[in-house]
Amino acid sequence: MFLLAGCAPARLQGPDGESPALGGTRWRLVAFQSMDDAQGRTTPTAPDRYTIFFGPDGRAALQLDCNRGWAPWKAAPSGAGGSLAVGPLATTRMSCPPPSMGSLLETQLPYVRSYTLADGRLHMALMADGGILTWEPVR
Numbered sequence: 001m002f003l004l005a006g007c008a009p010a011r012l013q014g015p016d017g018e019s020p021a022l023g024g025t026r027w028r029l030v031a032f033q034s035m036d037d038a039q040g041r042t043t044p045t046a047p048d049r050y051t052i053f054f055g056p057d058g059r060a061a062l063q064l065d066c067n068r069g070w071a072p073w074k075a076a077p078s079g080a081g082g083s084l085a086v087g088p089l090a091t092t093r094m095s096c097p098p099p100s101m102g103s104l105l106e107t108q109l110p111y112v113r114s115y116t117l118a119d120g121r122l123h124m125a126l127m128a129d130g131g132i133l134t135w136e137p138v139r
Contacts, residue, residue, distance in 0.1 A: 022075050022084070022115070023056035027122050027135035032104060034131045044101050051138060052086075060086060062109075065102035067092045071109070081116035084124060108133065 029050035032042045044050050051063040054073055062069035069091035076083045087110035096102050111126045112133070122135040 021077055022054040026053040026138040028138050030134045030136050032131060032133055035129045045099060050101060064091060064105050065100045066094045066096040067102055084112050084115040086112050
């Protein structure tokens with residue numbers, strides 16, 4: 001069982017309490033870990049500018065720095081995680097001042113294939129070992 005401050009435990013459990021569910025949870029970006037050693041780990045200077053809310057209706061609302069986005073999402077929980085698909089994304093097109101991770105998220109979120117909930121964080125794995133997006137709950 002995962003217990004995160006600021007989130008009701010029932011929102012992070014399946015109907016029998018065995019599998020974590022994402023519907024109704026809100027997260028902010030902590031880091032992007034690329035599997036490419038040249039890029040390495042990137043952390044946002046203002047994590048609150050990068051958020052995702054998984055609506056229980058299968059629609060996600062995103063804050064991508066100075067832009068907003070929306071996308072369908074679908075997950076199949078299994079154990080401490082499961083499969084996850086986000087997208088296609090629809091976003092506003094403002095030019096955010098650097099440094100911004102908004103365009104990185106916009107391009108990478110459609111490549112998310114699975115997730116794991118561990119240590120109170122959400123880890124989204126990209127296809128073909130492309131990297132890991134790590135999020136923490138918004139309190």
